[in-house]
Amino acid sequence: MVTINGRRYVAPATVAAAIAPWAGASLAETLGGYPRLFTVFSVASIAAVTLAAVSSASGSGPTGASVPAPEI
Numbered sequence: 001m002v003t004i005n006g007r008r009y010v011a012p013a014t015v016a017a018a019i020a021p022w023a024g025a026s027l028a029e030t031l032g033g034y035p036r037l038f039t040v041f042s043v044a045s046i047a048a049v050t051l052a053a054v055s056s057a058s059g060s061g062p063t064g065a066s067v068p069a070p071e072i
Contacts, residue, residue: 028037 024037027040028034031037031040
């Protein structure tokens with residue numbers, strides 16, 4: 001990992017932060033406004049939570065092997 005001034009240089013996060021305002025405005029214009037954009041984001045979030053819950057309930061990890069529950 002490249003370091004600058006003792007910190008890790010995180011180019012992907014920097015690029016995402018720089019592009020986010022432009023991308024959000026562009027998506028809002030394409031979808032017809034911010035209310036529709038937030039609706040799309042909400043649907044995507046609900047789909048992600050649903051998929052995570054289903055995959056967690058099945059008890060299998062990415063390789064198909066059973067993953068034990070973490071101990072608290």
